[in-house]
């Protein structure tokens with residue numbers, strides 16, 4: 001694998017005339033439902049998930065797929081970590097360890113899937129992407145919705161222990177939605193708004209907001225085990241994929257360097273380790289794809305394409321769990 005990216009493969013990110021990065025809304029918003037009469041009914045071996053192991057949004061879907069035991073029902077493709085000017089590309093595992101080629105559509109690039117479904121598609125060619133093999137179309141390309149479907153739509157196909165895992169329990173909807181909202185704006189997307197800013201003032205404003213929210217999250221986790229009390233929920237999953245990328249990538253590459261998770265946020269660190277150590281989660285983490293993707297693909301930020309050696313905190317470090325915790329009530 002080449003460590004030195006070629007500048008002619010650089011993709012450019014668009015900022016507006018104020019130097020601000022605006023993330024476009026996802027376009028495909030259909031739902032898989034339990035009912036056999038639904039337009040997209042939950043059936044075994046019908047759906048295929050396209051992800052990048054580098055991408056924090058796609059990573060959410062991989063975690064829920066793993067913890068709900070949906071890997072048996074929903075097949076997977078993993079793109080090359082390097083996003084080139086045509087967008088995400090597929091690769092063999094020899095070319096890029098960890099990659100899984102497109103066994104469904106045999107595409108070379110993710111964008112081919114978008115054009116197959118919508119020949120006049122004008123948006124970004126993003127992952128995650130959930131594909132219906134029966135209808136030959138895209139179900140959904142919005143991670144926050146894909147994890148909601150994975151959380152409940154397939155329950156009738158699952159064994160009792162997996163069926164009972166609920167990352168979005170009804171009684172906690174409001175608390176989860178409230179946290180998700182500010183965490184998305186200031187942390188999940190906040191690191192991108194800092195890192196992609198092309199004006200000093202825009203960068204500083206977003207970067208400060210990132211740390212205000214991390215301080216707020218640290219205070220929450222100083223008092224309780226998870227973001228919503230002692231229950232591990234969707235809110236934790238959504239934040240976690242950003243937190244584990246923070247020290248190795250966002251701290252340097254996106255210049256979010258006022259503090260680090262490892263040195264300055266002991267409660268976030270404890271929480272991050274606890275989630276990493278849930279059986280099935282560690283296997284969804286590929287730090288090589290994560291580091292290389294950002295540092296090698298965003299050459300307008302890092303023109304040499306050199307990526308750093310450090311992987312951030314050791315997430316496998318044993319934590320003291322007074323009595324442990326369960327994924328279910």
Ligand SMILES: N[C@@H](CCC(=O)N[C@@H](CS)C(=O)NCC(=O)O)C(=O)O
Nearest residue numbers: 055057124125126127128141142143
């Ligand atoms: N709102 C989307 C965002 C997905 C997204 O932006 N994915 C990035 C990778 S981290 C991507 O595929 N970008 C490709 C591009 O913008 O060209 C979600 O949560 O699923």
